[in-house]
Amino acid sequence: MNDTQAQMEQALDRIAKAIDRSSSVSVSIQLRGGVEFGIASGELPANARLPSVREMAKRCGLSPVTVSGVYAALQEAGHIEARVGSGTFVSGKGPARVDGAQLRQLDRKIAELVRLGRECGVGPAELAMRLTMTQSNGPRPMRMLLAGNFHDATEAYAEAVRPNLPEGDEIIAMTVAEIEAARPANIDLIVAPRTLRAQAQALFPNTPVIDLTLIPNEATRVALASIPTEARVVGYTYFPTFLAIMKAGIMRFAPHVSDLAMVVRGEDGGEAQINAADVLIYATGADYLLEGLSDSQTAFEYRHTPDNLSIRRDLLPAIEAARAALHEKDPA
Incomplete structure (x- = not known):
């Protein structure tokens, strides 16, 4: 087994272990969210072969019907693709x-x-x-739009990308909601996390979309590793689809934590679990929870950042390919 296969097996194991049957979020949404964010983080790389429906069902302890429905939804969204006679693979639509x-x-x-x-x-x-x-006249300047869910986090992603761009290129950060309201014009290229690809493409059907690979940032990894072993930990997510991947990430970087519960916004009993926690890990957009915590509780944000390796290896070549295509279409 090579390093890529080993990485993928570990990621699939974390997704399977993160599925919580006692959660108010359906197991199908948890599985779909886990796979989507696994793809977005690069742990499930492009063109990697996924387990068959029956293999995934056995690994996760779910019914084949549930897994089949999840695979169908992921395929419809463009995240995975079925290849006749070969199996199911992570979509290979990433940059060449x-x-x-x-x-x-x-x-x-x-x-x-x-x-x-x-x-x-x-x-x-x-x-x-x-x-x-x-x-x-120099290379054609590119005006790019980086799409995200929350403004501050999306702007932070753009700040991480900007130093790597050629002089003259511009990247602006907007949430999907802001894009829908403003409908910005003269955009040459869309950059988005893999999970937002379908939404971004729907908003800009005639504009190329490039995937942005995200990983937990250094501060998040350090904070996870520093959680006391005996602590009662609660992870809080704004979106149900983020539950499985967030839990998998916590388990990956804080394997010493044994008392871990996950809460989704609006879930019955969620407030009581948060009040009983020693450590609260909240997803981006949920910082409003800090006001209700006691002095004895510790809290930190579970935040992602663009993968620097992927920026250099994948994103920049894709930008140049898009630039060349635009120049060929309109040399002026």
Whole structure:
């Protein structure tokens, strides 16, 4: 088993263990949310083969009918795809990566251009000048929109991406609700967490959408590792679909915690569980809970951040591919 397969098996195990049958959130929503956020965080990578319906049902202790319904919903949303005769896979619609073969092809094209220049009486120096003149206006600036659920978190994602962008490129941060209200124009590219891809594409059907891979940020990982072993811990999520992946993340980075309960906003008995907690871990958007905590309780936000490796490896090449496509469509 290679490292990628091992990582995926661990992620699937965490999702399965995170499913809480006593929760008010249906197990189908928990499973779907776990898989969606597993894909968004990169733990279930593009083109990775998922367990069959029966295998996943056995792993999670659910009925095949439930898993089949979840797979159908994920496929309809574009997160996974069924390949005839092969199985079910995480969608491979992510950005293409430049490999050695492509670079070698580029070298051959350059060599052909040099030979053609010589045939036309154009030496290497003049050829270089002509290439410079061709690009005299510089690369086409890109105006990008980063979509999210909460404004502060979405702006933080954009702040993490901006230092990596070429000069002249612009990325603005808006929530899905803000986008629906404002309908911003002149957007070249949409950047969004994998879980919001379908919504973003529906809002901008003629604009390319690039996935943003998110991971728990460093402060969250440190806080999880620092929870006392004997603490009674409650995780609170704003969205039901986030319950499973949040629980899986807590279990991953705080495996020493044995007393863990998950609460979804509006759930019966949730307030009593929060009041009895030693440590409250709340998802982004739920900081209003802090006002009701006692001095003896500890609380911190479970927050994500863009994966720097994925920004360099996936996002930036995808931006350049989109830039090239726009230039080919409209050279001016």
